[in-house]
Amino acid sequence: MSVRKNIVITGASSGLGEGMARRFAAMGRDLGLCARRTGRLDELAAELRERHGVAVHTRTLDVTDHDAVFTVFGEFREELGTLDRVVINAGLGKGQPIGTGRFDANAQTVRTNFLGALAQAEAAVEIFREQRAGHLVMVSSFSGLRGMPRNMTAYAASKAGASTLAEGIRADLHRTPIKVTTLLPGYIESEMTARSGRTPLLTGADAGARALVKAIEREPARAFVPAWPWAPLSLAVRAVPAGLLRRFA
Numbered sequence: 001m002s003v004r005k006n007i008v009i010t011g012a013s014s015g016l017g018e019g020m021a022r023r024f025a026a027m028g029r030d031l032g033l034c035a036r037r038t039g040r041l042d043e044l045a046a047e048l049r050e051r052h053g054v055a056v057h058t059r060t061l062d063v064t065d066h067d068a069v070f071t072v073f074g075e076f077r078e079e080l081g082t083l084d085r086v087v088i089n090a091g092l093g094k095g096q097p098i099g100t101g102r103f104d105a106n107a108q109t110v111r112t113n114f115l116g117a118l119a120q121a122e123a124a125v126e127i128f129r130e131q132r133a134g135h136l137v138m139v140s141s142f143s144g145l146r147g148m149p150r151n152m153t154a155y156a157a158s159k160a161g162a163s164t165l166a167e168g169i170r171a172d173l174h175r176t177p178i179k180v181t182t183l184l185p186g187y188i189e190s191e192m193t194a195r196s197g198r199t200p201l202l203t204g205a206d207a208g209a210r211a212l213v214k215a216i217e218r219e220p221a222r223a224f225v226p227a228w229p230w231a232p233l234s235l236a237v238r239a240v241p242a243g244l245l246r247r248f249a
Contacts, residue, residue, distance in 0.1 A: 004084040004135055008032040008076050010063060010120060011090030013040040016139065016188060019209025020087060020216075025052045027213075032076035032083075034061035035090070055080070063090045063116030073123040085135040086124035087216070088117050088162075095154035106154035113158035114165075121169060128178045135179045137216055138166035142186045142230050145237050170221060182222045183215060186230035201229060 007024050011017040013035035021033055025048040035041045038060045045056040057079045059072045077083050092112040096102035121136060128134030143152055144159030163182050170180035187201055188208030203211070203226055215223040224230040 004029070006030050006032070006080040006082055007085045007087065008034070008073065008080075008083055008124075009087045009089055010034050010061065013037045013044065015205075016185065016209065016212060017087075017089045018044060019205055020089070020212055021048065021056075023209050023213040025054050025056070028052065028054060030055040030080055032057045032059070032080060034059040034072055034076075036060065036062050061090075063120060064111050066115075066119040069116075069119040070123045070126075073120075073127060077127055082131055083124065083127050083134060085137060085216075086120070087137040087139065088120045088124070089137075089139045090116060090120070091139065093151075093155050095151050097150050098153050109154045110158045110161075113155065114161040117162045118165060121165060125169060125173075125178070133177045135181065135216075135219060136166070136169065137181045137183060138162055139183050139185065139212075140166070142184045142224065142234070142237075144184065145234055147242075179219045180221070181216060181219055183212060183225055184222065184230070184234075185212065185225045186233070188212075188225075 007029050009017050009021055009031065012021050012033035017035065021031055021044060025031060031048070031054065033041055033045060033056060038058065041058050045058045048054060048056050057076060059075065061068055061072045063069055073083070090112065092109050094105045095109045096105045098106070117138065124134070124136050128136065140163040141159040143156040144163050146156070147153065148156035163184070166180055166182040173180060185208065186203065188203045189205040208226070211226040215225050224234060
C-alpha cells in the first residue's frame with residue numbers, strides 16, 4: 001500500500017478533526033484543512049508547519065454550502081498536486097427530540113451530517129476518478145447503527161445515512177484503485193461530548209485520535225473506533241429492544 005501523502009480533513013479546527021490533523025502531520029503528511037472557524041484553523045496550521053515541516057493549506061468551509069465544497073476541494077488539489085485521501089469529518093450534533101418544536105435544529109443536523117457529507121463525497125470522488133486513485137474516509141458514528149431516542153434521533157439517522165452512502169460508493173468503486181472506509185467512532189472526548197454532559201465509556205482525545213488514524217491507515221471497509229469496547233458493543237446494540245436504547249443515547 002502506498003503512503004497517502006496529501007490529506008484533506010474537513011471540520012479540522014477542533015475535536016476529532018484537529019486530533020487527526022496533528023497525528024498525520026507528525027507522520028510527515030501534507031494537509032488541506034478546512035472548517036467554519038478559520039481563526040483556530042490558522043493557528044493549528046502554523047503550529048503544524050513549524051513543528052513538523054509539512055505543508056498545511058487552510059480554507060474556510062461550511063459544508064452546507066455545496067458549491068463551496070467543490071471549489072475548496074479543487075483548490076486543495078491544485079495546491080497539493082493530488083488528493084490522496086479525503087476525510088469527511090465535519091459534523092454537527094444539535095438535534096432535539098422529535099415533535100418538541102425544534103425542527104430547525106434537527107434539519108440543520110441532517111443538512112450538515114448527511115447532505116454535507118454527500119457534497120463532500122461527490123467532490124472527492126470526482127477528483128479520485130480523474131486521478132484513478134484515492135482514499136475516501138467517511139467519519140460516521142456508532143450511534144448510526146440503530147435509531148436512537150431523545151436528542152440523538154436526527155443525529156443517528158444522519159449518521160446512518162452517511163454510513164449507507166459510503167457503503168454504496170464502496171460497492172460502486174469495487175475493484176478500482178479508489179478505496180472507501182467508514183469509521184464508526186464511539187464516545188471520544190470532543191466539544192460535542194463535552195456539551196452532552198456525562199458520557200459513558202469515554203475515550204480521551206489523544207487516544208481517540210491515535211485510534212482513528214491507525215484505523216484509517218489500514219484502509220478497511222469499516223472500523224469501530226476504538227475497537228474495544230465498541231466492536232463487541234455493536235452486537236449488543238443491534239440486539240437490544242428499542243426501549244433499552246435510551247441507555248446508549
